Amino acid sequence: MNEQNRNYPEGSAFYSELRKRYLTATIWQTLFLSALVIAVVSLTALIYNVLDGAFGYVAFEYKNDPAEFTPTPIHELTKEELLVILKEGLSSGAYNKLDNEQKMEKRSQSELYILFLERLLQIDTKATWSMTDSLTRGDEIRAEVAEKYPDAELEFRSWLTPQFLTTPMSSKAEFAGVRTAVLGSLWLVGIAILFALPVGVGAAVYLQEYAPKNWLTNIIQTNINNLAGVPSIVYGMLGLAVFVRLLETLTSGAAFGVTDSNGRTVLSAGLTMGILVLPLMIINAQEAIKAVPDSLRQAAFGVGATRWQTVWYHVLPNALPGIMTGSILAISRTLGETAPLIVVGASTFISLDPDSPFSKFTALPIQIYQWTTRPQAEFHAIAASAIIVLLVLLLSLNATAILLRNRFQRRW
Amino acid sequence: MENINYAIETNDLSIHYGSFTAVKGVNMKVERQKITAIIGPSGCGKSTLLRAFNRMNDFVPGCHVTGKLLLDNQNLYGKDVDPVEVRRKIGMVFQKPNPFPKSIYENIAWGARINGFKGKMDELVEQSLRSAALWDEVKDKLQQSAYALSGGQQQRLCIARTIAIQPEIILMDEPASALDPISTLRIEELMQELKKNYTIIIVTHNMQQAARASDYTAMMMIDDQRAGGVIEFDDTKTIFTRPGDKRTEDYVTGRFG
Amino acid sequence: MKEETLNIKPMETRGFRQFNLKKKLRISEALIQGLLFFAGILSIFVTVAIVYELGKEALLFFNDPDVTLGKFFGTTKWQPGIGQYGIWALVSATLTTSSIAILIALPLGLASAVYLSEYATQKMRSILKPILEILAGIPTVVYGYFALLFVTPILKTIFKDGIQVYNMLSAGLVMGIMILPLIASMSEDALSAVPRSLREGAYAMGATKLETSLQVVLPAALSGIGAAVIVGISRAVGETMIVAVAAGAGPNFSFNPLDAAETMTGHIARISGGDLSYNTIDYTSLFAIALMLFLVTLVLNLISQWVVNKFREQYE
């Protein structure tokens, strides 16, 4: 058969060519896979880097000698002993102030211990080491400390402690916590969702169920897709111009009798975040509504339901899991966004819990940013701890989303 | 050798999708440089059988084959057989034309290039297009996208690119079912041309086409377990005039179902 | 009588009924529809507000007699407080960091996409895709930490004194890692959208998997991949925290990745994070930068959407 044109390698020639082709294929396949390996390695490195920073040796000195306060080794102090020491050591004014914040007797041993360290012994961190260094170079570190800081104690410390979660900001890294920041973040999430959820679902319902196919609908849809791609810092500028400045009387609470505030409140920031996550919210709700089969709508119309009754009783309940997943994505975004908060003026130092929409605020990512950009290593350590808090929050949110998705997944 | 005249032989060939047996116990000998048609109601496993001939089913997860499929006395599903070489020797034209999103010229040159073609590419392109009766229509627009062609032209381009790599056998799965009658006729004429050089196996559900164009016909039908099988295999004339099986008679005369 | 407890009378006694099929005004329905429409149109207001507010302040900036377009686009020092308005000082850093990011994210993202869509088994996908999703979900400030405290020290051991503590290379590299999942997932969508028949066509000609993937599937998905790259660029240009933490705090006209420099976004973040009073040139200049950012990313996003839609049509 076609003898006229035998220009293809046959037999062993074909096989040697084929072997070359397979070799190339293997090389490329390895290259493709290594891209994913790089991604995995990066993620591992990032997580390792954070953990590495949050635990490790600390060399510190006490400004005041523990022996001045008690003969007992300080680690063994009981709650009662600590109470006595604090009462004696602190000025009565300082003691009463603390007592007013929270009854001293009601405080736990560890809280009192921290007060003791902070107020009386006055801890002074000389150096910190990463977890890896601490585990692999323990002896060197001990030698180094003995030489450089003969009075210092060396301790392996987890910077992430229960107190870290419950104490507010402090100018000393050893005593700083993320309480104010976590509460601020929760306020932001609350305000943002309160705005974005109803508006987002409303917009999605309008676009999927009501909107006629015309140029206006087209523009709205394109516009939403575009808004989803606008850099977050631009939303920050919008929030600054509109909520912080233009609507200051409302967002500062001046219109409601609040006097000691300007527009840089958790309300302004929350609304800015609400607008930022709105496109995400709409797009996800649209997807969820789209997935509800038409037969359901027709069934509802068939028994004489109005459009809204159809939407309210049939479409929305069935789209709910998708809408919830979208909300969780929006919450995650609100928890992690930093740039717009800087622009609308998150406070850099604040230790009062936010207690109204008109409070000044800080947020978890803002604290991470602040602490990361400090030169002292102990601040990097608490930045790492705050990152762990943030990542754990985000991971549990996402786990919830996945559970929701699996639980409510319907097969039509 | 006894089977020198046969391009493909199957030996109790069964094809399974997971635990479901789609085609069962096929024994047939496909003669060289002839056109063999496979007919039967839809869902009876025609495509599945055809795709087994050049191991296209390898890409369907869970699909596996039992029994034997012999090409030149080698089992196509033997352990040391390379599927890429199998497909290079047994080309395929699909139901819907699927030219690559490249120029007309590239559509043909690509397969030749990957298979290590050493001759003059321009000549090969022209020769293949001529063999597929497409040259005159496209000779002035070889660099245009293949998507600009009509459906019938696209299908002939797919035939041309298959011819270009000079396979032994060409498989065609309802190659004309997506085409208009005039394009269909051209494809049929083309097949008569091609059988001088190639062995052709064609799946069709168009009875006239099978009767007109093929030398042999295999009739497939499903059994009560929904497994398809070849119930009759003979020359086309016999199948259409004196079928041995009642079901075949019902089917070819249109009395089926 | 039983009859009385039944609301529905037997057919025969219902009598003749007059149907009224005229349109009824349902007030609550109309009200709800109005509200929904408002929710839908609100996003337009957001865009208008962005353009208006950014434009208004930017106009104030450009109306300053000291500021000229020539200075703005023609000089390379940025210090509005002392009359230096050369935007290039910031644009250079944005270009440098974004280029590095794309240089990293494009090949890695594309290779990941090809592997996931053409090679990976179902099981591998179920492990690898969540990893990419986690990578995509990490807040950028965390990437900033990673850049400054992990990548920069490594770069320091490589380049020794040749590299500054804050540098664009570290920020760009980490930004590339951040954008990788985006490019990977968009490209994977584009690759998966290529019909199976095309792959089968290639296999039927004796092509190997690699030849099919690289020479048939990839070119067929090219426009979708292009859209992914454009979105990636837009993300890189708009990214703030990584550069704010790791790239440097001060405008510096430089394209050298080893230098410290401040991007447009980083500059906005730093200046607005300080004490900023309204109606100063510092304040209005930030809006001018933000407007530029908005317009650039808008154009990029529009192009990418257009490409994606075009691509979708091709296979429908």
Ligand SMILES: Nc1ncnc2c1ncn2[C@@H]1O[C@H](COP(=O)(O)OP(=O)(O)O)[C@@H](O)[C@H]1O
């Ligand atoms: N990829 C597949 N996976 C599982 N079952 C399949 C697949 N393709 C075809 N089948 C089943 O195999 C049987 C034969 O299909 P097919 O070969 O396409 O029939 P025909 O081409 O004769 O219409 C059908 O029952 C069909 O449902």
Ligand SMILES: [Mg+2]
């Ligand atoms: Mg078929």
